[in-house]
Amino acid sequence: MCLRIADSNLPISASKVHKAVRAAWKLWSSVALMKFRKRSRKEADIVISFHNGDHEDGSPFDGKGGILAHAFLPGSGIGGDVHFDAEEDWSFNSTGFNLFAVAAHEFGHAIGLSHSSDPGAIMYPAYNFASNYEPQLSFRDVKDIQHLYGISPGFASLFSKNPPPRTPDKCDPDLSFDAVTELQQEVLFFKDRFMWRKHPQFEETGITLISSLWADIIPPFLDAVYENRERNVNVFFKGHQYWMLKRQKLEEGFPRNISDLGFPSRIKSIDAALHFRNDHYTVFFTGHECWKYVLCYNLPQFFPYYQTHLI
Ligand SMILES: [Zn+2]
Ligand SMILES: [Zn+2]
Structure with missing residues (x-):
């Protein structure tokens, strides 16, 4: 040609x-x-x-x-x-x-x-x-x-080593998610560079690129995400970094290192995060450990505790 x-x-x-x-x-x-x-x-x-x-x-x-x-x-x-x-x-x-x-x-x-x-x-x-x-x-x-x-x-x-990427299919029986969070009224399911948006008023759960909502802000292949509705923020984790969005806008100074949250340096990434709205605390999962994160007089306090305490 x-x-x-x-x-x-x-x-x-x-x-x-x-x-x-x-x-x-x-x-x-x-x-x-x-x-x-x-x-x-x-x-x-x-x-x-x-x-x-x-x-x-x-x-x-x-x-x-x-x-x-x-x-x-x-x-x-x-x-x-x-x-x-x-x-x-x-x-x-x-x-x-x-x-x-x-x-x-x-x-x-x-x-x-x-x-x-x-x-x-x-x-x-x-x-x-x-x-x-x-x-x-x-x-x-x-x-x-x-x-x-x-x-x-x-x-x-x-x-052979890097086949062209497939868009994940929500009907795939082997599908797993990287992270799940609420975002105002919606629930977001993340996978690779995609997310599904489940809105209570729409029957269809649409798939879209993460970058279609947060181009050049939130990276693909996330580890964990949670929403803190009282503070109106969503927090995204990937590797040793985390990003905080307030009303969908990146807060100043982000991304920051997860060690800034108080994690010891041996913690290199987060597997999952969950915020408990009524009790005002967040739980982080790292490997076989789990951490309870409470803001006390604006100072983060960590209480490592066993997974069994949660269940
Ligand atoms: Zn033309
Ligand atoms: Zn075209």
Whole structure:
């Protein structure tokens, strides 16, 4: 497949654009039987260009925000082409919109994929980039593109250790959760970089990415979460760090080390946490130990005690 980057109207340096584009097409060509070749001449299957507002293809851009880019399904003429809105604040990290993440999605269209209903898929129709998670094709993306093009010769060896991540399925009999918490009226179930939100007024328990609610704040693969409703906070634990959100906003100075809570240095992570609203204390589980955490005159006090005391 031939690909050309139109060098006019680039909002950022050409070398950076080329780098993001190369990384995005490599995602697809590493799993499916396809090769991309860069061309500088006019004819190419995929022409990548940046445009402002109306650019005469019937789908005008809308300035900052809103529509970021669009792509045309494979075909002659404009088919397979990818257009980016030149007025967006394009970036290579999590400020503004990440060009690599958007290009990876648009390339999926350019090579024949439509949107996926799997929130873990690159082809899910919502911008999602979190600096704590490098964009990669999900199991669904890989299956869909391999169905169209076949499997790349290096796929098995390349992905044997790290297979494309599957979005967890709530009907999987082997499903376990990383953490569970209340969040105001809802109950949240965390797994990998996803969460299910159970709202008392909705029958369906929807799955979504953690980053769709707290992009670049709360990391994926959490250890424990609890809600302290009197203080209006949710506390998230991963490894030796914890994050405190008040009314869904990160409190200043976080993430902090769990040793700041008073845990001895031998405690490297938390397995689970539970807050008892009526009795105003929190219980933490670490390995075979469990800890009762009470705020006494604003000083944390820890009472290690045996698990049997709880049951
Ligand atoms: Zn266009
Ligand atoms: Zn799309």
